[in-house]
Amino acid sequence: AQSVTQLDSHVSVSEGTPVLLRCNYSSSYSPSLFWYVQHPNKGLQLLLKYTSAATLVKGINGFEAEFKKSETSFHLTKPSAHMSDAAEYFCVVSDPTTGGFKTIFGAGTRLFVKA
């Protein structure tokens, strides 16, 4: 069975400092992995996705993530946080045994950015 664990429920950084949001997954197969962002009272927006091509994936707004199969991790990073990055972030894995039609969300990490 697939599962996703986001290791921090809350992360607080100062503006201009690096961001690290951690995600570990469990999968018997080669998964597809995604990061979505949800700003307050909004829907979700895709930040980036990994689908078995390059292991370092670049997304929107300066975010990137590295797929590490040996560590079963897909951590999200950004070199310099901006106030507008304050939001909730979800790591998502799709289940290839269902053709990718069933997705599993992590519990989410809320990012706070201090001025």
Add this chain to the structure above:
Amino acid sequence: NAGVTQTPKFQVLKTGQSMTLQCAQDMNHEYMSWYRQDPGMGLRLIHYSVGAGITDQGEVPNGYNVSRSTTEDFPLRLLSAAPSQTSVYFCASSYVALAGGRNEQFFGPGTRLTVL
């Protein structure tokens, strides 16, 4: 394009009442899905559809029905609302992947449902 639209934005029900949450997309996506979002639990898949006339259960399907008569619409029905169904509901759509993985899902703005 309007993208994915959901109605209503807010709804309050009494226990035992029924209602339908509406979802529509204008991107000609084959895949549509319904999620519920509860604090500390991320989003959980309720039902999904890979095309008109085809639906399947997700992780938490009990208490919900769906049908897909057109590509554009994917309504979610609560047959007899319970307080445990108080949640924020999101509809999403995407193209069906050609091979492996999954394409980006596009999400609607959500419906906040309270069951008293």
